[in-house]
Amino acid sequence: MSCTKYFILLSAFLLIYSQTSSAQTSFRPKAIVLPLTKDLPTNQYVTEIKQRTPLIPIKLTIDLGGEALWVDCSQGYVSSSYKASRCGSAQCSLANTRACSDCLSGPNPGCNNNSCTLYPENTISKLDTIGEIAQDVVALQSTDGYNPGRLASGAVGMVALGKSNVGLPSLLASAFSFKRKFAICLGTSKGVVIFGDGPYNFLPNHDLSSGLTYVPLLTNPVSTALNYFDGEPSYDYFIGVKSIRVNNANVPVNSTLLKINNVGFGGTKISSSTRYMTLESSIYKAVTNAFVKARSNVRRVNVVAPFSLCYNAKDWSSTRLGLNVPLIELVLESSSVSWSIYGANSMVDVGNGVVCLGLLEAGVNPRTSIVIGAHQIQDNLLQFDLASSKVGFSSLLYGKQTTCGNFNFTSVASKIMP
Template sequence: MAFTSYHFILFCALLLSISSYCIGQNSPQTKALILAVKKDSTTLQYITQIGQRTPLVPIKLTIHLGGQTLWVDCENGYVSSTYQPALCGSTQCTIAKVNTCGNCSTSAPKIGCNDNACYNTPENPFIKTLYSGGQLNEDVLSIQSTDGSNPGKFVKIPNFIFTCAPTFWTEGLASEVKGTVGLGRNRIALPSQLAEIFSFPRKFAVCLSSSTQSSGVIFFGDGMMLPNIDISKDLIITPLITNPFGTGSVPSLNEPSSEYYIGVKSIRVNGKPVTINKKLLGVDKNGNGGTKISTGSPYSMLESSIYDVVTKAFIDELSNATRVAAVAPFETCFSSKSAGSTRVGPDVPTIDLVLQTTRVYWRIFGANSMVKVSQDVICLGFVNGGIKRTASIVIGGYQLEDNLLHFDLAKSTLGFSSSLLFHQTTCANFNFTTKA
């Protein structure tokens, strides 16, 4: 997978020992930072690349929107002269709200396994197990600055807090990926650390490209523009809901979740409400229910009863289209020849996630609801999630593509654009090759 905007950082790694030109120093002039993000065609994960360690090493990481930490495989080839473990009782451990503190389980301490160190639980959203032995550490991190429209210099963060994990914890990640970038609501996730270090507002924006050939972008701080157009003033705003129980996939920690929930009150198909058990739409005292936004799911997942009524309504509203056999993981598929096309994808019924009032809704058009599985077949890109789900609705990656999402952590709000295709632009239109 080519990350052409990061070829420069590879060159910088070679020059790091003799030149400070490549890595811009932290300064008051740094107003915003960016990550290029590309969709992996095999796993459908969203991949970025950062510079870490001394000397600088480019590392591919999967985006985990609700993740609590940036974690990397420290067992396989981690070498750095600036690595430091976070020791028990340190400020870093306090900030991270670590769940354990102790000594390395091996005979000889090493990177990622030190004595008198604190540990947390890094999350891999693509496997269904937990790992509580992730050691907290600090090291150099390099990330690119931006003026909002064009990329600028790379800036160096000397003491970025991250988590070490063993190689087996990368199971399920895309090829050559060494960990995940957590963008969750807690203090050691990437948005909060960058805000603290650079005195940014605690906000970030995500714009995922639907193309596997072109990169989307994540903005941190102020400024989030695609070339020649500013969508930020047209965003619809809704409150972020705090799930009071469980951090990501670790509910046993009994603390607020780092993941992002919004308050969906009802669902409409082609403008018509469908009947849903309203209890499923709220988050209960055990942290179950509600609507979560997640890049850990390639497609949106609906609790079974919600899935049944939404798909039935969709089929009824698209009665003139020809049904065809299901194509896993999708159950509702049609002949592509029987559906017309529009600026915002196939001409199919819209799906509205209705939020705080009936006039505030996230409209999902054909470009984000229908998946082309073959030349002749398109399928409704929602998956039956079963009856025992932590979140009743998970808005997955496919439904986020070519939508601009603005997370304001200080105000606890989400701003969203719906499909950028209406604005005749996409998330792939940010220019990563022009220097600011």
């Protein structure tokens, strides 16, 4: 792909605005929220922001481990405030890029001489290209109601929430003196990303900022991106899984696969762009065998791709936490600290009364041994504290009688001018 097609939003003039208020007082917000909507055909989570001068709405896909916000600017990108980052500038240094390029067809957004570049990656299609680092106006919305409104169709880029200096959590923390943390909650139809600290208020009356279980975030010393510079670490969020239990019984797995080795293979990461949990082949077989053994009296039915273990839904009883299937636990710090995957997060309704175990086999030597996918983190609140290098998780919110779709979007509307 040509470098003229994409740009990476490294830094921005930020607006906080509301469509329901004319308040013009400048302020420093305690937190910023991005409402999310789940695109049902793809199961991707998308948000809408306003960007450029004059402002226009654009739709972006959420990428939990992405390095930098990127936008496709090949289709009539027009903005009077667009500014490319010149090679050797502070912006290029912040992005830790060593690439500098000229443009044969420019100048225009995405293609300017003497501009530094990165490699924006579409983590859904597993494709990447060259993108120009630039800055432009971005407006982030706050509303006075519970419903953030429908998003426009047609995503044109990705919102990067990774650990890099140019990920949106770091940029917003720098712009507004936030704590360098954010929370994400992906629902069955709606959700939210909250930049800054709590409280995290969910209807009917729940502050979910307390009661989270925290474990360390691990650093993979080798980038997991398709294209990267030598010595660049991964910006994905890795956690330390020590063992796996199914129905309270330990599953025999090769513990070496659970660790990140010196060339960046192995370990466990959390991903919003991976649809379902993927497991290295030997781990996948051990977990699915344990699942079948735990309920050997429940008959299986013909499989539905891409899954390999399916049942009649009516053969399982229902609970508040989903179907009463064997509990899958990722044991983290000790036997008493685990990520519990209940029926709502382990089973997938594929239609016609059939449900399938939402785990996929990743092959013999995948880059990452376990990837916790979007279906597994659905309706779980996760808080990523980048400054303290830890992640907090709530467990399935159904047990607290709320969901990620119940975030209270009520807020005071104000506006910051650049």
